[in-house]
Structures are given as structure tokens and as C-alpha cells.
Amino acid sequence: MAMVIEADVAVIGAGMAGVSVAYELAGEHTVVLLEQESQPAYHTTGRSAAMFLESYGGPEVRALTAASRPLFDSAGSLLSPRPLLWVAPEEQMDRLATLAAAQPELRRLDPAEAAAHCSALRTDWVAGALLEENASEIDVLGLHQFYLGGARRRGTTVLVGAAVRAGRHDGSRWLLDTAAGPVAAAAVVNAAGAWADVVAVALGVPPLGMTPLRRTAAVARTGRVDRAWPLVADVGETFYFRPEGAGVLVSPADETPSEPCDARPDDLDVALAVERVNEATDLGLRSVRTAWAGLRTFAPDRKPVTGPDPAAPGLWWLAGQGGYGIQIGPALGRMAAAAVTGGAVPEALSVARFR
Structure with a gap:
């Protein structure tokens, strides 16, 4: 019988959303990051020609973009000026x-x-x-590696080839059947990008219409x-x-x-x-x-979805970032981590929520 990997939080998806929230959670919590592909950032994150554009998107996106700027500025040379x-x-x-x-x-x-x-x-x-x-090009893979490497240094276990096939909540924790073996976690973050609804169905939770x-x-x-x-x-x-x-x-x-x-x-x-x-x-x-x-x-209203699923204890969503996921990733990762742990969500980050 395969050994069960246990963690405080299982994050599903190792694109920008998944690695950012894993980084923010790790250190004070044990985290396992589950990626269905053979490498992280294989799909949308790895193919993004992202820009940091404070004039792009609706009011919520622009607020999250502005709130992400301090991380970009503090993490080094991730931005290159391009109006x-x-x-x-x-x-x-x-x-x-x-x-x-x-x-x-x-x-x-x-x-x-x-x-x-x-x-x-x-x-x-x-x-x-x-x-x-003041617009800039984003070093997308540099930002992804900042989070992925940082999460690993903080103790996160990263599993590739770990598609989630099924899951259930036993009253105290989630038990996940993955292609890399069984995983048990008190909380699960669905950061599976285009597969977020597929993951929800695997967990027995209604999809959101992504x-x-x-x-x-x-x-x-x-x-x-x-x-x-x-x-x-x-x-x-x-x-x-x-x-x-x-x-x-x-x-x-x-x-x-x-x-x-x-x-x-x-x-x-x-x-x-x-x-x-x-x-x-x-x-x-x-x-x-x-x-x-x-x-x-995108979610039906084209706004990011971040927060607890009211129909499933211990399940959190971090999805629906649309074409803004790289430039708002730092703010959303921090906001999602605060929500999962019961911490205070900064006012600047409170514009995205679960609906």
C-alpha cells in the first residue's frame, strides 16, 4: 500500500496561482503542491507573454495589480520597462x-x-x-521560479505527475487519490487553472462554470x-x-x-x-x-474567484484569473493564503472573493 503523504494544505496546480499560494502558506504550515503534468508551469503560465499593465482589466483587476507591485519591486529584476x-x-x-x-x-x-x-x-x-x-514586461518564468523555489526552501513537497483523480472529506480532512499516491490534508486549494472545474467534479463539488x-x-x-x-x-x-x-x-x-x-x-x-x-x-x-x-x-462574471467553497468544508478556490493571472498573482497568492489560515485580508486585496 502506498504511503499517505500528509500535509496541512494540499495545493492543486503548480502554475502561477498554485506556486504563489504555496509560497505564502509554507514555513508556518506543511504544504504539498500537486501538478498533473511532468513539470510545473507547463500550460498557461509557461506560455504567457505577460505585461504589468495597471490600465488593463476592470476595477478589481487593477486594484490587485497595484497591490502586487511591491512584490515585483522587492523580488529583483522581474520587470523591464515597456510602455x-x-x-x-x-x-x-x-x-x-x-x-x-x-x-x-x-x-x-x-x-x-x-x-x-x-x-x-x-x-x-x-x-x-x-x-x-509605467508599463513593464514581466519575467514570467523568473516570477514563477521565485515562488516555486521559495516554496521548496520553506519545506513544500512538490509532486509532478500527480493528477487528482478523486477526493472526499472524511469530516476532519481531505483524502485525495492522486496519480502520485494518496494525499491527506486539512485544507485543499483548487488552483488548477483551466482544470479547476474538472478538479471540483473529482472532489464531488459542483463546478463554477469556468x-x-x-x-x-x-x-x-x-x-x-x-x-x-x-x-x-x-x-x-x-x-x-x-x-x-x-x-x-x-x-x-x-x-x-x-x-x-x-x-x-x-x-x-x-x-x-x-x-x-x-x-x-x-x-x-x-x-x-x-x-x-x-x-x-474566466468565471462567468470574468472576475477572480478566491475563497472558501460554501458547499465543501476545507476547500478553497484560487481560479478564474483570466488573462491577468501573472500580474495579479502576488496579491492573489497572499490573499488566498490569508483566507485559508484565517488571517486578516488586507483591504487592498479584498476586491476578489468567492461567489
Whole structure:
């Protein structure tokens, strides 16, 4: 009979959500981190081209982003400055005005000023723009390793190839049947990303209606790129691009519903990204060097879900981060750990909750 691994908390999922909450819990509590794949961060976290954008998302996301900033600043060189340029053709100017009214800290630019920041933009396409000067690229794997390595140093047991097949609460603790052997824990944190509802069903708990959405990205070849260009995104969220080495990273900002899976890029989505970027610029992109896809998972109201499940004692959710999971990961990990242990949740972090 396999030996039962016992812990105070079992965290399911070793993407950014799972490693951040494991790090915050470890030290004062015994933690086991369960990952179904053969390595952590295999899916969405490992494929993210994340940015730290304080103008991105709704009020809750923006508050969590701001609350995450101190961790990024204290953890070392995880952020590299790259401004965000929101651009709008004439038909999107009403959206640009709405964004400008909601976030007056963004600087308004005319077409010529926008082109001064990114010389590839066509001034006959851009009708207006907004600039977030303090945006940054995130070293995603660096942040993930900060948490994963820190959790291990604090005593966390990390098990890969440990898909949760079933689980039940015996009145005092959770008993989990995993592919790596049985696990017993007083509390379980469901941080399984696109698989969060699958895990819930395995635990005999009603799913929350999480929807994984595929996002495609590619690096296109170009003979003309300036590493100082900002991230450029249209305010209607139909494309974005930024420098990536000697090429340009492009995306059609797609949100294609998907089953939880090892996401693969669709050739039509890649072609659409290239077409839309070519329409707004004079880059003349023709060929693609590499392409990939990841799943961004949302709750029905598109807000993060963090907190106890009222139908299941000792079960906590940390899911539904959508496309914001990297930039809000530090705040959500800290908030979730405080909730699991009964600690006080800082007011700045109280904007996400279980519904």
C-alpha cells in the first residue's frame, strides 16, 4: 500500500496561482503542491507573454495589480520597462474616450505623437492613442521560479505527475487519490487553472462554470524592428504587437472557447494577427517564425474567484484569473493564503472573493 503523504494544505496546480499560494502558506504550515503534468508551469503560465499593465482589466483587476507591485519591486529584476500604447482607428474612438475618462492618468496622444513612440504605425490608420508610460514586461518564468523555489526552501513537497483523480472529506480532512499516491490534508486549494472545474467534479463539488479561452500568439519575421517600441494594442482588443528579439510578437487577442487541453495555435488565428497588425502598420509582415497558444480561464462574471467553497468544508478556490493571472498573482497568492489560515485580508486585496 502506498504511503499517505500528509500535509496541512494540499495545493492543486503548480502554475502561477498554485506556486504563489504555496509560497505564502509554507514555513508556518506543511504544504504539498500537486501538478498533473511532468513539470510545473507547463500550460498557461509557461506560455504567457505577460505585461504589468495597471490600465488593463476592470476595477478589481487593477486594484490587485497595484497591490502586487511591491512584490515585483522587492523580488529583483522581474520587470523591464515597456510602455503600453493603446491605439484606436476612427471607429474605436468612442472606446478610447471611455478608457481615457476612466483612467485620466493615461496620456492622450494624437496620431503623430503615437507614431513618434512606434514608427511602424500608420498615421492614416491611427485616429488617437493613450499612453501608459509605467508599463513593464514581466519575467514570467523568473516570477514563477521565485515562488516555486521559495516554496521548496520553506519545506513544500512538490509532486509532478500527480493528477487528482478523486477526493472526499472524511469530516476532519481531505483524502485525495492522486496519480502520485494518496494525499491527506486539512485544507485543499483548487488552483488548477483551466482544470479547476474538472478538479471540483473529482472532489464531488459542483463546478463554477469556468470557461477556458484560447489565446494565440506568434513571432513574425521583419527586417524592421526597434526594441524601444512599446506594446501596441488596439482599444477594441482585436490585436496587439511588441518587439520580440529580431521579430515582432503578434496576437489577434482571440478568446476561443476550449475544453481544458494542451492548447495549440490555429493557423487562421495566426494569419488574422498578421493581417490586423499589417493593416495598422507598415511592417509588411509575411512569415511567422513560431506560434503558440495558451488557455485563459474566466468565471462567468470574468472576475477572480478566491475563497472558501460554501458547499465543501476545507476547500478553497484560487481560479478564474483570466488573462491577468501573472500580474495579479502576488496579491492573489497572499490573499488566498490569508483566507485559508484565517488571517486578516488586507483591504487592498479584498476586491476578489468567492461567489
